[in-house]
Amino acid sequence: DAGVIQSPRHEVTEMGQEVTLRCKPISGHNSLFWYRQTMMRGLELLIYFNNNVPIDDSGMPEDRFSAKMPNASFSTLKIQPSEPRDSAVYFCASSLVSGVGTGELFFGEGSRLTVL
């Protein structure tokens, strides 16, 4: 398996523009997570899905952020409109959650977003 695949790897955009980040989880994994990483706040969980259903979106900063998972092999994180404070590395991760609970998170390579 190629692992978790994210695109784009780098995105530079201007304030007010829409940004869409994409993620393909590892085949067979049933949970998908979006994290944001900054120097000041570390790794923050934005939202996670289990079996394509959003379970907890309490980490989504505000209404400008939205995430979807239309099927088991694809998810998007959208920011509209983007602001300079959204600049960060956004990681997607997937895992196989079983009866014993949380499993290992497999991270993608991340999408580095710069909003000018």
Place this chain on the structure above:
Amino acid sequence: GENVEQHPSTLSVQEGDSAVIKCTYSDSASNYFPWYKQELGKRPQLIIDIRSNVGEKKDQRIAVTLNKTAKHFSLHITETQPEDSAVYFCAASWPGYQKVTFGIGTKLQVIP
């Protein structure tokens, strides 16, 4: 919700010495404690984890200890090598809930 505190934020050791990173968690129901390593510009990767039914786990030069009563757990790296230089994150999760809460991270520098 769960809160994980991690310290120190930075740590410098001489090659061959040991390094210890400590974390505390707030939710006594947490039962899964993974540690991730993130090299510069790379993705975080799991290096070791422990569940609450054990007090210690070792894997070669890496060990993790857990004190459920005090709600803290630690990562121990012995005989450090330059390739151990990275940011290390502790995390906690509780049963039946997939959310994994991370500490702020510790930047470890191993000086040759």
